[in-house]
Amino acid sequence: MVSTAIVSTATVGAGSAAPPSSAPPSSTPGTSTAQVTVRPDAIRLPGAATQSPASTADCERLDGIACFDPDQLRAAYQLPPLYARGITGTGVTIMIVDSFGSPTIRTDLAAFDRQFGYPAPPNFTIIAPVGKIPPFNPGNTGMSGWAGETTLDVEYAHALAPGANILLVETPVSETEGVTGFPQIVRAEEYALAHYKVGVISQSFSATEETFTSYAQLDPLRGAYKDADSAHVTVLAASGDAGATDYQSNQADYYARRVTSWPDSDPLVTAVGGTQLREQGAGYTSVAWNDTYDRAWTQYAEGSTAPDPAASGGGTSEFFGRPSYQDGVAAVTGGRRGVPDIAMSAACDGSVSLYSSYQPGQAGWSLTCGTSEATPEFAAIVALADQVAGHPLGQINPAIYRLESAHAPGIVDVTSGNNSVSFDQGGDAKPVSVEGYPAGRGYDLVTGVGTVDARDFVDELAASGSGRKLGPVLLTVSDIADS
Numbered sequence: 001m002v003s004t005a006i007v008s009t010a011t012v013g014a015g016s017a018a019p020p021s022s023a024p025p026s027s028t029p030g031t032s033t034a035q036v037t038v039r040p041d042a043i044r045l046p047g048a049a050t051q052s053p054a055s056t057a058d059c060e061r062l063d064g065i066a067c068f069d070p071d072q073l074r075a076a077y078q079l080p081p082l083y084a085r086g087i088t089g090t091g092v093t094i095m096i097v098d099s100f101g102s103p104t105i106r107t108d109l110a111a112f113d114r115q116f117g118y119p120a121p122p123n124f125t126i127i128a129p130v131g132k133i134p135p136f137n138p139g140n141t142g143m144s145g146w147a148g149e150t151t152l153d154v155e156y157a158h159a160l161a162p163g164a165n166i167l168l169v170e171t172p173v174s175e176t177e178g179v180t181g182f183p184q185i186v187r188a189e190e191y192a193l194a195h196y197k198v199g200v201i202s203q204s205f206s207a208t209e210e211t212f213t214s215y216a217q218l219d220p221l222r223g224a225y226k227d228a229d230s231a232h233v234t235v236l237a238a239s240g241d242a243g244a245t246d247y248q249s250n251q252a253d254y255y256a257r258r259v260t261s262w263p264d265s266d267p268l269v270t271a272v273g274g275t276q277l278r279e280q281g282a283g284y285t286s287v288a289w290n291d292t293y294d295r296a297w298t299q300y301a302e303g304s305t306a307p308d309p310a311a312s313g314g315g316t317s318e319f320f321g322r323p324s325y326q327d328g329v330a331a332v333t334g335g336r337r338g339v340p341d342i343a344m345s346a347a348c349d350g351s352v353s354l355y356s357s358y359q360p361g362q363a364g365w366s367l368t369c370g371t372s373e374a375t376p377e378f379a380a381i382v383a384l385a386d387q388v389a390g391h392p393l394g395q396i397n398p399a400i401y402r403l404e405s406a407h408a409p410g411i412v413d414v415t416s417g418n419n420s421v422s423f424d425q426g427g428d429a430k431p432v433s434v435e436g437y438p439a440g441r442g443y444d445l446v447t448g449v450g451t452v453d454a455r456d457f458v459d460e461l462a463a464s465g466s467g468r469k470l471g472p473v474l475l476t477v478s479d480i481a482d483s
Contacts, residue, residue: 042149042204042372043241043310045351046301049364053115053353056279059367064296065349067367068277070116070159073345073352073377076277076284078455079160082384087458088163089383090122092199092392095192096154096376097185101126101170102147103136104358105154112155112355121158123165129191130184131172138359147358149204152368153376155354157202160380163387167196182207182221189224193231199392200234202379203269204372206261208246209318218262218319225268232394234382237264238371239273239340240313243292243419244436244445253425256432260315264339267323270397271339272375273447274312274346275414288312288417288439288446289347297349307422307431310348313371314340314419314437314445325398328405329443341400343414343447344374344381381454381461388462399464403457404442404449410457414439414447 059067074080082088102108106124113120137143154166169192171184185205192198212218228235240246244258264271274289290311291297299305316336326333345352348369357363386392393399404411419436437445 042145042152042368043348043370044148045348045367045369047366049356049362049366051364053355053365054367059351063300065294065300065351066277066279067351067353068345069353070156072284073156073277074160076345077160077381078453081455082458083162087384087387089161089380090163090387092161092383092386093123093165093167093197094157094161094376094379094383095167095169095189095196095198095201096150096157096379097169097171097189097201097203098146098150098153099171099173099185100133100136100143100146100150101128101168102150102356102358104147104356105150105168108151108356108358109154109158111357112159115355116159118159118162121166122163124168125166125196126168126170127192128170128172128188130187133170133172136358144359148356148368149372151354151356151358152372153202153204156352156373157376157380160377161383164199164380164383167192167198186221186224190227193224193227193233198231198233199386200379200382201228201236202376203235203237203263204375206238206240206246206264206313208248208255208259208261209265210255210259211249212262212319215319222266222268225263225266229268229395232392234393234396235269236272236375236379236382237266237269238313238375239264239271241274241311241346241370242309242313243290243311243421243434244315245309245421245434246313254309254421254423254432254434256425256434258315258434258436260317260339261313262317262319264313265317265320265337267320267337267397268395270378270400271341271448272371272378273314273340273343274371274374275343275447275451276347276350276417277345278350286343286345286412286414286447286451288414288419289343290417290419290421291348292421294349301348306424309421309423310370311419311421311436312340312343312346312446314338314447316445323397325401328401332443332445338443338445340446340448341397342378342449343451344377346371346374381452381458384454384458385461388458389465393461393465396461399461400449402464403460408456408460410453410455410460411449412453413441413450414444415441417446419446
């Protein structure tokens with residue numbers, strides 16, 4: 001079970017390992033390009049839609065798991081004091097990128113807002129810059145999956161930054177028609193960056209790095225991130241939901257060893273991992289998200305208490321060396337780029353309510369979870385910081401690590417949990433286990449620097465700024481073997 005949209009790759013041509021360099025090579029004519037098909041995978045919990053959002057008490061009583069509404073998330077991250085100061089994301093545009101989109105997203109967001117008393121976004125623009133979106137087919141699992149992803153992305157970015165503009169960028173990718181998906185997303189993002197004033201980009205999709213045979217395949221797909229870096233736009237990506245492993249290219253089996261994913265591993269991107277919120281008295285605490293061994297969750301979702309991967313993605317990159325902003329955490333990352341950078345609420349035992357009506361006869365409230373949730377939440381936090389700064393902050397990773405090193409109050413360390421996972425695969429007599437990484441003091445490969453107390457973090461991030469621009473360092477095959 002994973003919550004981010006997955007990018008699967010099929011090799012076109014052959015490539016060699018990326019050459020050692022302080023910056024990635026530019027793509028050249030004839031360079032191999034990874035052909036990718038994007039699949040949605042936001043975790044939508046089973047059960048019929050309800051006419052009102054479930055309360056935490058309802059979920060715990062009926063299903064044995066926790067759930068939250070957006071007001072509870074606002075409280076957990078200390079957002080009301082910022083709203084009282086007029087800091088709601090005003091003047092900032094959050095770009096959300098999804099294939100197909102949802103045919104009912106405007107009315108669904110309006111229903112979501114009515115339920116919680118939120119104002120409509122000042123501007124909600126939907127564009128399809130690389131081709132007409134095909135008519136919605138409710139029986140098409142790809143389209144319905146993307147509609148659920150779109151609903152989650154839009155509603156929770158808006159819920160936490162109600163004054164921000166929303167720019168939803170849709171692409172017409174269709175796996176059944178053999179259309180390659182990620183190149184379309186790249187072109188769509190490049191168009192939006194050229195034609196709109198964007199502050200932050202929220203992306204809930206990824207590809208296991210091993211699905212690329214070389215950096216030469218991946219490099220041509222980085223164009224939008226290079227454009228965003230030049231335009232001083234912050235780019236976020238979910239770190240994935242299979243803990244320390246991820247899907248193989250068949251999208252059915254997991255790797256039986258530690259792997260990580262891209263674009264969250266890209267040094268030009270801020271990787272957003274997952275935590276589990278827990279109510280504690282009148283407040284909330286956070287632990288690393290790992291529902292793999294949560295028997296109440298697996299029974300509810302799968303009808304079995306057997307472990308099934310559902311945990312914060314994290315690990316070290318096969319392609320990118322450690323960027324200088326992670327030099328202070330080299331004891332954890334070694335010579336490689338480590339992910340995630342930061343984490344937000346993502347647990348399935350701690351799901352969030354959303355409203356949708358794209359499926360005929362199924363309008364109402366349902367529950368969802370994963371780093372597809374965490375990423376738009378953090379996009380909202382960045383939008384608030386952009387408003388305070390008076391300009392987009394661009395590449396924020398240097399600032400995040402400076403704040404962590406300085407023990408800034410807005411960085412909340414997450415010190416318990418891990419992202420180890422187990423799963424049944426290939427008829428094995430016993431589950432396959434992949435040992436993950438423990439959360440601990442300071443930076444870790446489960447929650448990054450931790451989560452945030454936005455009451456302080458927004459001002460701290462705005463003041464710390466974007467830091468200097470940093471190009472990624474590439475790894476050779478020998479570098480990887482020696483590390």
